[in-house]
Amino acid sequence: MSAHRLLTGGLIDRGKPLSFTFDGRRHSGFAGDTLASALLADGVSLMGRSFKYHRPRGVMTAGSAEPNALVTVGGGTRREPNLRATMVELHETLTAVSQNRWPSLATDFGALNDRLSALLSAGFYYKTFMWPSAFWEKLYEPLIRRAAGLGRATLKRDPDAYEKAWAFCDLLVIGAGPAGLMAALTAGRAGLRVILADEDFRLGGWLLSETRLIDGRPAHDFAAILVEELAALPNVTLLPRSTVFGWYDDNVFGAVERVQKHLPIPSDKQPVERIWRIVAKRALMATGAEERPLVFGGNDRPGVMMAGAALTYAARYGVAVGKRVAVVTASDSGRQTAAALARRGVEVVALIDARTASAQASPMPEGARTLTGAHVVDTLGRLSVEGLVTVRAGFEERLDCDAVAMAGGWNPRVHLACQHGAKPVWSDVHQAFLPPDVGPDFQAAGAAAGLSTLAEALGDGVRKATAVVADLGRSAPTVPLPEIDAEEAASGAAASPVWLMPGARSKAFVDFQNDVHAGDLALALREGFGHAEHAKRYTTNAMATDQGKLSGVNASGLLAAMKGLSPAEVGITTYRPFYTPVSFGALAGTARDEEAVPHRLSPLDGWAKAQGAMFVEAGLWHRPAYFPRPGEKDWRASVDREVRTVRAAVGLCDVSTLGKIELFGPDAAEFLNRLYCNPMLRLPVGKARYGLMLREDGMVFDDGTVSRLGHQHYLITTTTAMAAKVMSHLEHAAQVLWPALQVRFASVSEQWAQMSLAGPKARQVLQAVVEDDLSAEAVPPLAAQAVTLRGGLRGRLFRISFSGELAYELAVPAGHGRAVAEAIMAAGRAHGICPYGLEALNVLRIEKGHVTHAELDGRTTPDDVGLGHMLARQKPDFIGKRLSERYGLTAADRGQLVGLVPVDRQRMIRAGAHLLREGAKPSTLNDQGHVTSACYSPTLGHPIALALLKSGRERLGERVLVWDRLHKEEFLAEVVSPVFVDPDNRKIEPKEPA
C-alpha cells in the first residue's frame, strides 16, 4: 500500500489497480482515482510550477477549480496540455508530465524569477523595456515570450472525433450534489423532462465526501440509490462528465460531455467529446460552493490545500493528504472539516482558528491542539510543507506538519447565473457573494444559493424543483427528506472573513497560478488601479486557467479591506463563459476539414469527372476549372485549346450552378421591373433579356438574364455566387417592400441541369439531340422557349451567349443531365467538340469585355462598368434608382471599365496591378485605378486585361503604366476598348452556316 493511502474506505476499486507514469516515473492507483488522488496516495505533493515565479506548487483542490496541478497528458497527436490533475480520471497506461519547468519539476531554473520578484512587480513591463527601442523587438519581447504560457500544444492534427447535439428539457439541473439530486428526483417523479448534468465522473457532489450517515447508510450509498432511480426514469437524462460551461440567451445552456476522455483508446464510433446545446424551460444551478483559500505568508507551498479537498481525498479516495495535518480556519466549517478528517482516520495535529475565543466551538478532533486567535505568517519547507509559523497574541510558534488544510469560508458557485451581466450580490449575513436574481427561469439551489448544511441543501433541491413543477402546470409528488445523523447546526450569521492574515513573512498569494500576491494588489491600488476590473487587468488576478475560482472573491475582499469599504462596494469582476476551458475540437464538432461546409455537386459532376476535369471550389460548389488532355504541359495549354475550340468549332460547359428562379402571377412583370434597373415590362413571351440589379445604394448587385416563359411566368438567372443573396433580395422585396404585389416565386436551381453550347458549330451539334427546329428564324438570338429532346424529354432552350459565339443554353431535368451532356459530346465529336471549364469561360468573357465579380465588387455602378445605358431613369421606380443619382456615384473621375493591351506584347498583365500615368510618381494621390481581370488571349495571341481607370472611357489610346510593385514589375500598356474580340457581335449569328 502506498504511503498515503488509507487502509480502508473511499470510492475506489481496490480490486482494480492501475499503473501510470508522471514525469517518467511509474506510479499506481486504483480505478476511481483521479490523477491527483493517485499521486497524493503515492506521496507526490509537488505537481506543478506557477506561471510567473515558477514556484513549486502542489494540488489545492479536488475539483475543477484547481489552479496548480496542471499537467500534460498523453503523447503524440493526442498530447493535451493544461489538464487539471484533479479532473483527470485515472486509467491504465496514462502518462502525465509536469509543465512550465526546466530542466525538471524539482529543479527549475525559471525559479530565478522568484528572486527577482520585486523587480517583476505587477505591471512592471509597462514601465520598462522601452530603451533602446530596437531592443524590445529583438531582445525583451522574445524573452518575455519565451517565458510565456504553461503547457505546450502540439498543433498537430487531432486523430479524435467530436460532435455536437441538441437537447430539450423542462428542467435542467446543473450539479448532482444533494440539492441537484433531490431536485432532479422531484421533477423526474412528477414527469417533467429532466436533464441532470455534473462535471464529475461520479454523481453525488459533496455526498461523496460526506462522512455522516444518511438514512442510516453512508452518504455515497444514499447518492447511489437516488442515481439509480433517476437512471430508471425514461423522462430523465443523466449527463455525468458534463460541464455546463455557459448560460446563453433564452435559457440555452452549453455543456461539454467528456464522452471518452477517460479511456486509454477511444472507440471511433463515438466522439471523445460532445457539446450539448440544452434548451431548458427552467434550470436550477445546484453547483455547490467553492471553499475560499486563506491568504497568509507561504500559503502556496506544496502541501497547503483547501480543507474540503483534504476531506474529499480522505473520504472519496481513501487518501490522507498528510501524516500530520494542520487545519487553518476562519470559520466553523474548518472545525467541522477537521473533525471529519479525524473521523476518516487522518491525523490532525493542530487547528489554528483566526477567530478569537468568542467564536463558536465545534467538536475537536482528539489529540489536535487548538490555537484560537492565531494567524499563520509563514510556512516552512521547500518543495513541500514541513511546518508553519503561527503568531498568537504576539507570540510566535513553529508547528511541525506535512500538510496544511485551509478553510476560509465558502463562495457559492455563482458563475453561470452571472454570465448575462447581473452581478453577484454581497450578503453581510453570509459574508459571501450570492447569485443575483435572474428571474424564475434560472434559479440557484443548495450551497450555490448560499445554504450551508446538508439538510438545507437536500430540502432546497426539493423545494425549488417543486416550484418549477407547479410553475409548469404539474403537481409534484411529496419527496420525503432523509434523516441525517448528527446534523451540524446551521451556522447562522457567518463570521467575517479574514481577507489577509496579518504579519506575512513571505508572499501571501491570492491568485496561485498567476502568482498574484497581496502586495501586488496593494501596489495596484497605490498606482490608481483600485477598481476591481483595473486591479484584475493590472495584476492579472483571476485571469488564469481557473478564472479566479479561488482568487476572485479574495481579491475583492482584500481591495475592500484596503480601501476601508465593504466587498459590496468593490464588487467582483465579470463572469463569462467558459465555466472551465473547452476544447476547440468540441466546439467545432464535426465541422472540420472536408466537412467544414457542405459540398454542392452539379448534376453534371459525374460527366465532368468522366471528362477528366480539374476542379476548383467556387463557394460551396465543386466546379470544373479545365479539362486537361494528354501532352498538355500546363493548365494554360488546356485553357488556350478550350478557348480556341469554342471560337473555331464548339464547346460544352456546365452552367447548372447559376441561380434559377421562376416567377408567376399577374404582377410578376411589375415586380421584375422594380428589381432590375433596365426595363422589363415589355419583354415578349419567348424572349430573354440581360438584366442588372442594383442595391438600394445604387451599386450593381447582380446581373443575369430574365426570360419570359408565359404571360405571367418568368424565369430569371443569377450568378452562381449571388444565387442565395438574390433569392433573399427578392423575398425581401415581395414580403417587406411590396407585399401587395401579386407575385409568387420559387428557386428551381436544383431541378435543372443546364449546359452552355457555344461556338460556330453549336447549332449543328445541338440539332442532333433536339427535335425542334433550331434555325435562326425559329430560335433567334435571345429566344427562350421550351423544347423537346430526342425521345421526348422536355427541356428549355435559351439563345444566350456569354462568349460572343453562336451559343445556346439548354436546360433539362437534372436527373437526365449527364445523359444529355454525353449525347451532345457524342454528337459533337465529328465537329471537334470539347468540354470547357471556368478558366476558359473567364478568358472568353474577358475577350468580350463582359464583367463578373472581379468588376462587380459591390463598389461599382452600371456606368463604371460601361452599362450606364441600361439604367432606365424614365421608370418611376426601381431599387437603387434614387441613390444612384448622388454626386459621388456620377462623378466624372470615377474608375471606368477599359481594356488594356501591353505595349510589349510579351508582358503578362496581372489582376491587382495598379495604373499610373506615364512618368508619374507612385503615390495614392496619383493612383489611376487597377486591373480587375487579366488573361492571355489565345484568340489575339497576346495578353489582355480589363481595368477600372479614372475617366477611362475618355482615355482610349493613352498609354498607362501597369504598376505591380508586389512583383516588382512595371511596363506600359495601351488603353483600348474593353471588347477585344468581335466588337460588332457578328459571330452571335454567323452569316454562313459554318
Next chain:
Amino acid sequence: MRYSALSLLKNALGRNLGWSPVWREPEPKPHYDVVIVGGGGHGLATAYYLAKAFGVTNIAVLEKGYLGSGNVGRNTTIVRSNYLLPGNEPFYEFSMKLWEGLERELNYNVMLSQRGVMILYHSDSERDALIRRGNGMWMEGVEAELVDREGVRRMMPFLNFDHARFPILGGLLQKRGGTARHDAVAWGYARGADRLGVDLIQNCAVTGIRREAGRVVGVETTRGFIGCGRLGLAAAGHSSEVARMADLALPIESHVLQAFVTEGLKPCIDHVIIYGAGHFYISQSDKGGLVFGGEIDGFGSYAQRGNLATAEHVMEEGVAMIPGLSRVKVLRAWGGVMDMSMDGSPIISRTSIDNLYLNAGWCYGGFKATPASGFCFAHLIAKGEPHPAARFFRLDRFERGHLIDEAGAGPQPNLH
C-alpha cells in the same frame, strides 16, 4: 514619475512603496474648453494630443465606467496598415507610424509587437484582390509582400495546407503589422493626458447634451452639469445613444463582436494570421494565450456578450485553418459593442451642430487607429478643419455618395 529600468530598480529596493497613482481622480470642474465623451482609446488619445500637440489644456474626458472599459479593453489587439481603398490606407499608415514611436512618446510600454500580419488566400480571385491591396499599400509607400504557399509553410507549418476545400495558396504579409497591449494603450494615453493636466473623470455618464442657440454649451452627466466650449464624441459602440442627445441620427448600428482567449501555451504562433476563406484571425499574447475572433454575431446589441452559435462557428473556422487547435482549450469569451458604420469605414467629422464633433464608426478595426484617430480628431477639434490623413472620413459622405466600402457590402452593417 518617469518610468525606466532605473526607476523600477529603485522602487524594487523600496519594496515598491514609492509608486504614485498614474492618474488623478479629480472632481469635475464646472467648465472646460473641450469635453470629450468616452474614456476609450480614442477619447484618451484625443485628449492627449489636444494637450500635447494643439495647445489646448483645459480638457476633460468623461467616462461612464472605468477608463478603458470599452472596446479598447476588449479587442484582439491587431494593428496593421494593409487597407484596400485609398480613402483608408493613408490614415492607417499614419497611425502605424505613430504606433512606432508611441512608447517613447508616452514613456509607457504599450508592447507594440511588429511580428507581421499575414492574410491568407485560398483561390485565384482572393489572390488577385490581395495583389490589388498590396500594390495599393506600396502606392502609399507601405511595404507589403506576397508570400507563396511554400513561403507560408516555412513561417506557419501548422496551417492546413492540404485542405481539399480551402487550400492555402499563399498570403499577403505586412511585416510591420502586429499587436499591441490593449490595456496599456488606454493606460498610457490616460497617464500622458493626466500629466498634461487633462481631467479624466470616471463613473461619469453623459446623459444629455445642453444646447443654446444651436450650439452645445455643455453636458448633463451623472455627476452634474459640465459646461464646455467644444464637445467631442468618442463613444464607439454608444455613439448613437450619445448623438441622439443632440438629436442627431447616425449612419451607425451597434453590433456585438466576440473575442476569445485560450489557456496559456508556450509560444507556438509567432504572427498574426488572418484566414481569408472565412472570418478568423489569431495571434498569441505575450502571456501565452491565443487571442482570436471571427465574425460579429450579426444582430444589433448593446449587451457586451455574444452567443454560442457564433462562438462555435469561430471555432469551426479555427480548426479548419489550424487543425492542431483541436485539443487547445478556450478559456474565456467576451463581447464588445461596436459602432458599425454603413460603409464599414470610420467617421471623424464635424456635424450639423457647430461645436459638436464626431469620432465613430470604427467597426471592428478601430484599435489600430487609436493614435491617428486621436491625433486627427484633436486636429479637427482644435483647428476646425480635418487632418489631411482623415479628410475622407466625413459624415456627409453617405449623402454625397463618397463611400469607402472596403467589403463592397453596401449599406448593411452586419455584412461589413
Next chain:
Amino acid sequence: MSDLSSLPVAFDWQHPLSAILTSDVRAVDHLEILARPSIARVIAAAGESVAVAAILGGMAGVRAAGPQEWIVLDDDPQAALPARLAERLGSLAFVLDAGDGEVCLRLSGPHCRRILAKGVGLDLHPDVFGLGDGGFVLCHAIRMHLSRTGDNLFEILAPRSYATSLLDALKRMGREFDLSVGLSG
C-alpha cells in the same frame, strides 16, 4: 410533336446518390434512399392558400412547407404528381416539378431522434413534433425538409446538389448506432 413522345427514352435518369455504397446488413436504425419518388411543389396564388389547403387536405403525401407552400410526394415515379396537381388546382396555385431537384430519405429506428439531435435544432419529442408535423430545418448548414411520418420514422427532403454532403452528415450522426443505409426499390 405527339409522335416524338412515343420514341424510346434515350436519356437515362440518374439518382444523385446512385453511386453510394449501401450497407451490407440492415440495422435497427436505417436510412432509406427513395429511388425515384414523384415530387411536386405547390405554391398558392395570392389569396388562394385556404382554397389550396382545402384541396390538398384530403390527399396523401402532402407536407406543409411554409405559409402558402406545400410539397407533395408519392413513392411511385409514375405518379406524375406535378401534372395531376396542376390540373386539380388550376389557377389556384403554381405547381412545380421537384422530382429531379430533391432527394427523399427515410430515417427509421429506435434511435432516430437521437441521431437527428446531432444535426437539427428542433425538439423532436412526440408531444412537440407530432405525427404529420414538418417543416424546413437546417442540418449541418443544409436546409432540408423534415417531417414525422411515424413514431420512429422521419422523412427528409433535401436539395439534389447537397445530397452527398447530407448523406455523409447523416451517416456520421448515425455512426454511434450503426445506422445502415440503402436504396429502396
Next chain:
Amino acid sequence: MASLISCPHCGPRPKEEFAVRGDATLLRPAPEASDEAWHAYVYLRANPRGVHVEHWQHVGGCRRFLVVERNTLTHDVLSVADAAEVAQGGAA
C-alpha cells in the same frame, strides 16, 4: 433573444437559421420623396439601446421575413410576426 427565435410559422428555431436584415421601422420612401428622406432610409439608423424592431429572415426554415421586437440590451424578444402580414396591416 438570440439563441432562439420563435418563428410564427415554424416554432422556436436556433439563431443560425435566421439572417438579420436590420431596422424594420424604416419605410421605403416614395420615388419622389426628398433626398433627405432617401438618405435617412438607406443610411440613418435609430440604433436604440433597448427595444428595437428588426427584420429577421428565416432563411433556413420557411424563408419568411419576420418582424422581431427585441431588446438590444437584454436580448429579450417581445414579439415576432410575419413581415408581410404586418405590412398589410394583418396580425402585428
